[in-house]
Amino acid sequence: MIMRQVTVKDIANKLNLHYTTVSKALSDHPDISADTKQRILTVAKELDYHPNSIAKSLKKQETSTIGLIVPSIKNDFFSAVISGIEEVAYGRGFNTVVCQSNENSEREAIHVGTMISNRVAGVLVSVAQTTKSGAHFKALGKQGIPLVFFDRVCDDIEADKVVVDDYDGAVQAVRHLIRSGYKRIAHLAGPKNTSIGRDRCRGYMDELQRNGIPIDHEMITYGGLEEDNGVAALRELLSRGRKPEAVFAVNDPVALGAYKEIKRNGLRIPQDVALIGFGNITLSYYLDPPLTTVSQFPYELGRAAAGMLLRRIENPGREMTPAIEVIKTELILRKSA
Missing domain, CATH: 1.10.260.40 (lambda repressor-like DNA-binding domains)
Incomplete structure (x- = not known):
């Protein structure tokens, strides 16, 4: 019954x-x-x-719920970010509702509409890799709902942002490879329309040039941000006939895919191909050899994003210029490079 x-x-x-x-x-x-x-x-x-919290919010025209839209919760990075967000929100009397876009911009837009319909107090978003325009986020501003982007952001929307120093993280990774004696360094880049894809690729190219190494576009592949994208990208690189000495991947899932393809081809890491990821996901430590990577401190990023949103929510009539907070990265040296 x-x-x-x-x-x-x-x-x-x-x-x-x-x-x-x-x-x-x-x-x-x-x-x-x-x-x-x-x-x-x-x-x-x-x-x-x-x-009934929804009925109470309708009556009072206010709510204690924060909306959160992420590409995926199966990724260690976003799980840790959510943990940081919820810790801060709970401490200030707010609940969080989490939606996954599954890297789909249309689904992301639907979630934005759902947030508006449920009269959330504010929204935190890391955009899907297929999102090329932030037009659907403008509806939040029209409804007076504060918006904060974190990690992956929309450059065409004026809003508060908390980002990782993707450029410097890439510079640290490539600098380590160069200092270790590698010159033919490939990059498994992310989508060109994503902020993290652009900034990490720019850091890779700039550091090569600073060290007198010409950019070889045959050593760069552009793709998605998942493990299977890493497999495909490494396979494409090897098919071009010039094996890289080292590989810098846009993130750890892509590095993991590359890792599997390197091993499948009978190559050794790092003796035949060195490899560096970005993200420091839990699995990176347990690989054999463990993956050298860049830590982006997702828990701290989540706390910073939640704090920024709550400042907006708690000061509704106050004019504040959109702010950007940058979380520094750290190169984690292990055995893969």
Whole structure:
């Protein structure tokens, strides 16, 4: 048998009271006597009553829910970011609702509409890799809902942003490879329309040039951000007939795909091909050899993004210029490079 949710009217009927009396008591209204309040609270507990937060938000025109849109929660990075966000939000009396775009811009736009319909207090977003325009995010501004981008951002939308120093992280990785004696360094780049793809590729190219190594576009492949993209990218590089001495991947999932393809071809890491990722996901430590990578401190990034959004929510009438906070990266040296 399907049970329906207990309402204020159920409590009122049990006590033979008007539902407005029960509603006031549950809101601790001074018009209701202490004795009546206690009777109502006792019955509410007996019936396992839970207040309807959506109805309350409609009445008050405010809510204590933050919307969060991420590309995927199966990625270690976003799981850690969510943990940081929820820690800060919970401490300030806010709940979080998480939606996955699954790297699909159309699905992302649908989630934005859902956030507006549910009158969330604010929205945090890391954009899908297929998102080429931030047009669908403009609806949030029209509804007065604060927006903060984190990690992957939209350059065409004026909003607060918390980002990783993707450029410097790439520079650190490539600099380490060059100092280790590698010159033919390939890059498995991300989508050109993503901020992380562009900035990490730019860091790779600039560091090569700073060290007098000409950019060889045959050593660069552009693709997605998943493991299978790494497999395909490494396969494409090897098919060009010039094996790279080292590979810098746009992120750890892509590096993991490259790792598998390198091994499948009977090559050794790092003796035949050195490899560096970006992200420091948990699995990177357990590979054999362990993956050298760039840590981007996702938990701290999440905390910073939540703090930035809550400042907007808690100061609704205050004019504030869109801010950008940059989280520094750290090169984690292991055995793959």
